[in-house]
Amino acid sequence: MQENVKPSNKTGEAKRRARFIRVFFGRKAVVVCLAILIAILIAAIIAPYICLYKPNKQDLSSALLSFSAKHLLGTDSMGRDVLTRIIYGARISYSVGFVAVLFSGIIGMFLGAVAGIVGGVADSVIMRIMDAMLSIPMIIMALFLGSIFGKGLFNVIMAVGISMIPSYARVTRGQVLTLNGLDYVTAGTICGAGKLQNAISHIIPNCLSPVIILMTMNLGTAILNEAALSYLGMGINPPTASWGGMVSDGYSYLSMNPIIAIAPGVAILIVVLCFNIVGDALRDALDPKLRGALK
Amino acid sequence: MILRRLGQSIVVLFLVTLIVFLLMQLVPGDPILNYLGPTATKEQIQYYTQLYGYNQPVIVQYFKWIAGLFHGQMGHSVTYNIEVSNVIFSRLGTTLMIVIPAFVIAVIFGILFGIIAALNRGNAIDTTISVIANAGMAMPLFWIGIIAILFFGLVLRILPVQGYVSPSEGIGNWLRHLVMPVGILALGPIAQFARQTRSSMLEVVRQDYVRTAEAKGVDRSVIIVRHELRNALIPIITVMGVQLGSMIGGTVLIESIFNIDGLGNLMITAIKSKDYMVVENGVFLIACAVAVCNLLVDILYGVIDPRIRSAR
Numbered sequence: 341m342q343e344n345v346k347p348s349n350k351t352g353e354a355k356r357r358a359r360f361i362r363v364f365f366g367r368k369a370v371v372v373c374l375a376i377l378i379a380i381l382i383a384a385i386i387a388p389y390i391c392l393y394k395p396n397k398q399d400l401s402s403a404l405l406s407f408s409a410k411h412l413l414g415t416d417s418m419g420r421d422v423l424t425r426i427i428y429g430a431r432i433s434y435s436v437g438f439v440a441v442l443f444s445g446i447i448g449m450f451l452g453a454v455a456g457i458v459g460g461v462a463d464s465v466i467m468r469i470m471d472a473m474l475s476i477p478m479i480i481m482a483l484f485l486g487s488i489f490g491k492g493l494f495n496v497i498m499a500v501g502i503s504m505i506p507s508y509a510r511v512t513r514g515q516v517l518t519l520n521g522l523d524y525v526t527a528g529t530i531c532g533a534g535k536l537q538n539a540i541s542h543i544i545p546n547c548l549s550p551v552i553i554l555m556t557m558n559l560g561t562a563i564l565n566e567a568a569l570s571y572l573g574m575g576i577n578p579p580t581a582s583w584g585g586m587v588s589d590g591y592s593y594l595s596m597n598p599i600i601a602i603a604p605g606v607a608i609l610i611v612v613l614c615f616n617i618v619g620d621a622l623r624d625a626l627d628p629k630l631r632g633a634l635k
Numbered sequence: 636m637i638l639r640r641l642g643q644s645i646v647v648l649f650l651v652t653l654i655v656f657l658l659m660q661l662v663p664g665d666p667i668l669n670y671l672g673p674t675a676t677k678e679q680i681q682y683y684t685q686l687y688g689y690n691q692p693v694i695v696q697y698f699k700w701i702a703g704l705f706h707g708q709m710g711h712s713v714t715y716n717i718e719v720s721n722v723i724f725s726r727l728g729t730t731l732m733i734v735i736p737a738f739v740i741a742v743i744f745g746i747l748f749g750i751i752a753a754l755n756r757g758n759a760i761d762t763t764i765s766v767i768a769n770a771g772m773a774m775p776l777f778w779i780g781i782i783a784i785l786f787f788g789l790v791l792r793i794l795p796v797q798g799y800v801s802p803s804e805g806i807g808n809w810l811r812h813l814v815m816p817v818g819i820l821a822l823g824p825i826a827q828f829a830r831q832t833r834s835s836m837l838e839v840v841r842q843d844y845v846r847t848a849e850a851k852g853v854d855r856s857v858i859i860v861r862h863e864l865r866n867a868l869i870p871i872i873t874v875m876g877v878q879l880g881s882m883i884g885g886t887v888l889i890e891s892i893f894n895i896d897g898l899g900n901l902m903i904t905a906i907k908s909k910d911y912m913v914v915e916n917g918v919f920l921i922a923c924a925v926a927v928c929n930l931l932v933d934i935l936y937g938v939i940d941p942r943i944r945s946a947r
Contacts, residue, residue, distance in 0.1 A: 468643070472650035475922040477884025480902060484918075487906050488661045564775055568888060571777045572903060587778055591892075594781065595789050602785075605778030613773035 364625040373614035380611060384430035393421040395428040396579045404597045416586070416600045417593055418579075425581035426607050432582045433611060435493060436566040437559045440501035445555045447501075448508025453544060455509065456516025467513065470506040478503045482565050486574035496575050500565045504558055511554055515547045549626050557619035560612035567608050583608050640933050644926040651922040652704075652915070656697050659911050666909040670713045687711055689911075700915060710912035714905065719912045723898065723920065729799055730886050730897035737817045738879055741824035746871065748825065749832020750864065756837065764829060771826030776885055780819045780892040787815060797894040816889045823885070824878040831874045835867035842866070868939050876932035880925045 365371060383390060399419030406414045413422040455466040473481065481503040489495030520543070569575035570584030578585060583604040590601025667683045668675065684690045688699065703710060709719035752764040788796035795812055802809045839845065840863060848858050887899035894900075898917060905913035 468646055468650055469654075471643075471647045472654055472922070475647060475651050475880070475925045476655070476918055477880055477887075477921065477925070479884040479887050480918060480921065483887070483903065483906055484655075484658050484662070488658065488663070490663070560773060567775050568777060571775075571888070572891060584775070584777075587775070587781065591781055594785055598785050601778070601781050605775055605781070608775050608778065609770065609773050612775075613769060616769060616773055 360625045364621050369617055370621040373617045377614050380430050381434060383427050384434060387427045391424040391427055393424045395425045395581045404593060413603050414597055414599050416589060422600055422603055425586060426604055428581040429583045432576055433563045436497050436500055437562045440497045440562045441555045441558050443501040444504035445508050445551055448505040449512045449551050452509035452512025453516055456513040470509045473506045479568055482569055483574060486569050491577045496566055496569055500562050508551060511550050512547050515550055516543055519543050519546055553623045553626055556622050560615040563612055640930055644930055648922060648926055652919055655915050655918045659914055660693060662909055664909045666713045666911055669908045709916040712910055712913045714908050714910040719916050722913055723917055726896055726898050726901050733816050734882055734886055737820040738882060741821040741828060745825040745828020746832045748829040752833040753836035768826040768829045771822050776888045777892055783815050783819055799895040816893050820882060820885050820889050824882060827874055827878055831871050835870050836863055839863045839867045872932055872935050876928050879928045883921055
């Protein structure tokens with residue numbers, strides 16, 4: 341009889357993985373969104389090979405053209421192909437989205453973990469600074485940081501990333517405080533583990549889940565913030581194609597060729613919507629509170 | 636508990652003044668050079684730098700500003716050449732005329748759509764509202780503003796594409812200028828409130844006390860208002876507090892698109908021209924508004940949920 345009993349973590353792990361795959365990939369909308377995001381990413385990477393035109397090549401004789409077989413989404417005021425610039429603009433959006441979110445997630449998680457684990461004065465100081473940063477609306481904070489760092493891809497990533505740090509710090513600190521009260525952490529302390537060892541072995545690995553969920557859900561916010569900065573002229577340097585900058589350029593020619601302003605906005609909408617739907621699905625798949633309800 | 640939160644808010648506001656002051660010092664450029672232009676002489680630059688106190692040590696400048704705040708003095712705007720309080724408060728009314736109606740509309744319609752979606756869970760109405768809400772949250776504010784200008788302003792020609800007029804110049808004209816900015820600003824928050832209300836109501840609907848009330852034969856509308864909505868309100872109020880702060884940031888984009896002379900547009904101009912006093916006081920005022928909202932949210936928690944009230 342005992343030969344049939346197989347108590348092993350591997351069975352539990354495999355079950356959790358199977359449940360995650362079932363919940364995450366169970367919805368058609370999530371699969372479609374993932375496919376769209378991957379397709380746009382691939383298009384952005386192989387853009388030089390699939391685009392008929394160069395993104396910054398001006399041709400004033402072909403300025404402000406409407407849809408045609410030659411230019412599927414028309415041309416802008418400098419005669420540049422709009423579809424080409426939208427595909428190249430995806431590089432900026434994806435770069436800013438992923439890097440800014442990763443940067444803010446790591447720094448925010450570190451600050452939140454220190455605040456929750458060390459506690460005391462460190463906790464008060466860190467969290468009051470985070471509260472102060474959260475009191476300044478994100479777009480104004482990003483505008484400030486954009487002015488300090490200047491235009492350019494790296495600077496936009498820094499501006500957008502820094503403005504998102506407080507939300508990760510808050511979530512991580514909240515998670516650390518919850519975990520500190522759990523039995524296995526107390527058991528670790530009783531067995532002689534110090535604060536640092538408990539943090540590394542038990543607390544930080546269990547903080548990763550909510551942080552990853554927040555990072556996925558914040559990808560859309562990061563892309564929207566970069567677009568807003570570029571729209572206000574504090575983002576990516578022209579003539580580099582960025583979706584927000586294209587909408588800003590198109591505003592002046594709204595009555596002549598509205599597609600210049602509309603098309604990049606549709607691109608932003610599709611990408612941010614897909615990231616939001618994937619983020620929601622990831623939360624449903626990873627959030628323990630919802631696991632039972634989803635069966 | 637409220638006093639403790641008030642104390643924390645004051646500490647946070649003090650930190651905001653430090654952060655915004657330090658950030659302004661880091662923004663490249665010279666406010667006096669921006670003001671006087673490239674033809675300014677050395678003597679002119681020196682004179683104005685001394686006049687506005689920009690030659691003093693940074694710490695002295697900071698404490699002078701804080702001391703001035705306690706006396707209601709916000710300093711002098713280099714860009715506009717008048718007192719900062721005049722610059723800010725002349726534009727504050729315009730921004731409030733956009734933010735407050737947008738917030739009220741967002742709360743009413745957001746919660747309403749959320750309740751409708753929750754009550755029709757799984758069917759076409761729920762799916763439609765959820766899809767529109769998701770799309771609403773993903774739309775860039777400046778882009779939807781431009782689409783509205785194109786459709787209502789240029790194609791249909793029923794609304795003005797830019798500007799703002801005060802109510803004294805005619806209520807009809809005032810309202811016509813407000814429709815698009817207020818409507819666009821409210822869209823994102825309506826989507827957020829609808830989603831949060833739907834999610835909270837669905838959690839509450841599964842609770843035992845709702846099942847008990849249904850078993851007792853209590854009228855459906857009474858169950859929705861007294862049991863479901865009231866218990867679902869706590870996370871919705873949290874979202875309200877967050878959204879109000881976000882809407883204040885959103886006015887920056889709205890005022891830029893519709894060319895409205897409000898606080899948001901002032902912040903963009905002042906940051907670009909490095910007008911220290913306008914930026915520092917403007918951001919401080921915005922942070923005060925956000926802090927007051929957070930405090931009101933905390934008070935509302937106690938009003939709605941007796942368990943939080945008694946725990947205090």
